[in-house]
Amino acid sequence: MKGIPSRQVMTVLILAAVILGIASGYWIFVALT
Amino acid sequence: MDLDLGKDRGAGVVDVGLYLVGILGLAASLTIIWLSMRAVLDIGGYCAEGGPYEIAHHCPDGVGILLTLSIFAGLGCAGLMAWKGAALGAPYDGLVGLAWPALFISLGFNFLQFGFFPSGETGIELGFLIPGILFVIMGAAPLVAFLPGGKRSSPTSDTPLLDMAAQTEERAEHQRIQEQRSHLLADMLEEAEHRSGANQPAEPTAPGAENEDLVGKLERLSALYRAGSLNFDEFQRAKQALIDEAGK
Numbered sequence: 001m002k003g004i005p006s007r008q009v010m011t012v013l014i015l016a017a018v019i020l021g022i023a024s025g026y027w028i029f030v031a032l033t
Numbered sequence: 034m035d036l037d038l039g040k041d042r043g044a045g046v047v048d049v050g051l052y053l054v055g056i057l058g059l060a061a062s063l064t065i066i067w068l069s070m071r072a073v074l075d076i077g078g079y080c081a082e083g084g085p086y087e088i089a090h091h092c093p094d095g096v097g098i099l100l101t102l103s104i105f106a107g108l109g110c111a112g113l114m115a116w117k118g119a120a121l122g123a124p125y126d127g128l129v130g131l132a133w134p135a136l137f138i139s140l141g142f143n144f145l146q147f148g149f150f151p152s153g154e155t156g157i158e159l160g161f162l163i164p165g166i167l168f169v170i171m172g173a174a175p176l177v178a179f180l181p182g183g184k185r186s187s188p189t190s191d192t193p194l195l196d197m198a199a200q201t202e203e204r205a206e207h208q209r210i211q212e213q214r215s216h217l218l219a220d221m222l223e224e225a226e227h228r229s230g231a232n233q234p235a236e237p238t239a240p241g242a243e244n245e246d247l248v249g250k251l252e253r254l255s256a257l258y259r260a261g262s263l264n265f266d267e268f269q270r271a272k273q274a275l276i277d278e279a280g281k
Binding site: 003004005007010011013014017018019020021022024025026028029032033 | 044045048049053054056057058059060061062063064065068069072093094099103121122124128195
């Protein structure tokens, strides 16, 4: 399947990736220190 | 308005997925760097491990290796985001630049907080305050140029940074198509006029050859119309000019 999602969907996906990234970064830090 | 500019370049789901992985990894790395810095600031702002000397301030457990790894991971993820962002097209390729203000403003906040409220001490710690101010300036200066309120951004938009990049590319593309279109139309009309003026029978041509010539031109014209270089009106006018010319 070619093509990328619409601007609105991409905005949601990017925000979700940022929030998930912050959460996983926090989790990794807490787990390893 | 949707502008899926990446479609033309063949960007697919894999590119979108890797782009999001880059964003996720970059956000995670920045978070770990931020938390590691706070852990070090909490014990006075410096620490050490290993080496032949007696260590006064040991680093918090795991922070040294975690901080080092997260810096390299962050650089790798920023590279992935820039690479796949370029494949996706205009609004997405510039977003990796936001990592700069995110890094410097967040670390600057740490410096300022521990500068104003040093752990275990009272008063203000200038050694943290000055880098804090410098970091915030370094992070905020490029960001201010992109904030809404600038004369290039749309006041009704909720994503000014994305829109600005998209509009610039859209304008350039629109202008290029318009120029190409007017050149083609002018050439065709000029040729048609030239032919009709010079078509007073100087030397008679074979009717079969003339028909083939007309069919070839109509096919080329139709291809231009299908490719989007001509709109319907322009296509009709040019077609009529060719038919009129052939009828003389």
